[in-house]
Amino acid sequence: xxxxxxxxxxxxxxxxxxxxxxxxxxxxxxxxxxxxxxxxxxxxxxxxxxxxxxxxxxxxxxxxxxxxxxxxxxxxxxxxxxxxxxxxxxxxxxxxxxxxxxxxxxxxxxxxxxxxxxxxxxxxxxxxxxxxxxxxxxxxxxxxxxxxxxxxxxxxxxxxxxxxxxxxxxxxxxxxxxxxxxxxxxxxxxxxx
Numbered sequence: 001x002x003x004x005x006x007x008x009x010x011x012x013x014x015x016x017x018x019x020x021x022x023x024x025x026x027x028x029x030x031x032x033x034x035x036x037x038x039x040x041x042x043x044x045x046x047x048x049x050x051x052x053x054x055x056x057x058x059x060x061x062x063x064x065x066x067x068x069x070x071x072x073x074x075x076x077x078x079x080x081x082x083x084x085x086x087x088x089x090x091x092x093x094x095x096x097x098x099x100x101x102x103x104x105x106x107x108x109x110x111x112x113x114x115x116x117x118x119x120x121x122x123x124x125x126x127x128x129x130x131x132x133x134x135x136x137x138x139x140x141x142x143x144x145x146x147x148x149x150x151x152x153x154x155x156x157x158x159x160x161x162x163x164x165x166x167x168x169x170x171x172x173x174x175x176x177x178x179x180x181x182x183x184x185x186x187x188x189x190x191x192x193x
Contacts, residue, residue, distance in 0.1 A: 010188055010189050010192060011192050012188050014072070015072055016188065019068060020188075021064040024061075024177070025063075026057060027057075029055075029056070029061060029174075030169060030173040031174035032054075033057055034054065034173065035167070035171075036050035036053050037051075038167035040163065041163050042163075087134050090133060094129065098126050102114075102122060117158065120154075120165075120166070121155070121157055121169075123154075124151070124173060125150075125151050125154045128147040128154060131146055132144055135147055142183055146176055146180045150173060150176060153172045156168070
């Protein structure tokens with residue numbers, strides 16, 4: 001049976017960002033990528049598999065998120081498009097700052113192994129903070145709350161030694177994306193009905 005026979009398509013307002021597909025892509029990255037990293041010490045996995053799964057999900061999620069944002073910008077006002085572009089540049093700024101911070105910290109502390117923990121946690125914190133900004137600009141409380149959750153979970157995960165650290169990101173980060181994907185349909189439906 002076709003998926004639309006079970007759940008009819010919903011009409012998404014022209015200026016609204018539909019994050020469902022992007023959330024599923026990022027859930028894939030977290031659950032499978034970080035999940036594989038958590039299992040790697042106890043299950044014989046190829047060393048490339050965790051990062052490969054993470055990268056595949058991140059690339060898919062990013063492409064889907066950019067496509068959804070660009071689609072929504074076509075129907076948006078000029079001031080909304082300007083705000084979206086400013087928030088969009090925060091991604092570059094956030095990850096450039098994160099790269100400098102992680103490189104500096106691991107160099108000064110002479111502990112390059114820190115990068116294996118700081119990149120996943122730091123990236124999730126940056127994503128969470130930008131989701132907060134996007135949620136505020138878009139007046140999307142689901143996106144805002146997802147950002148809050150991701151930032152706090154990523155920061156708290158640093159208290160858990162590896163490989164448990166990766167399990168926290170997989171379950172609580174990936175799980176949050178899956179919940180958000182389900183709730184996004186309800187959010188979009190409430191806008192049109």
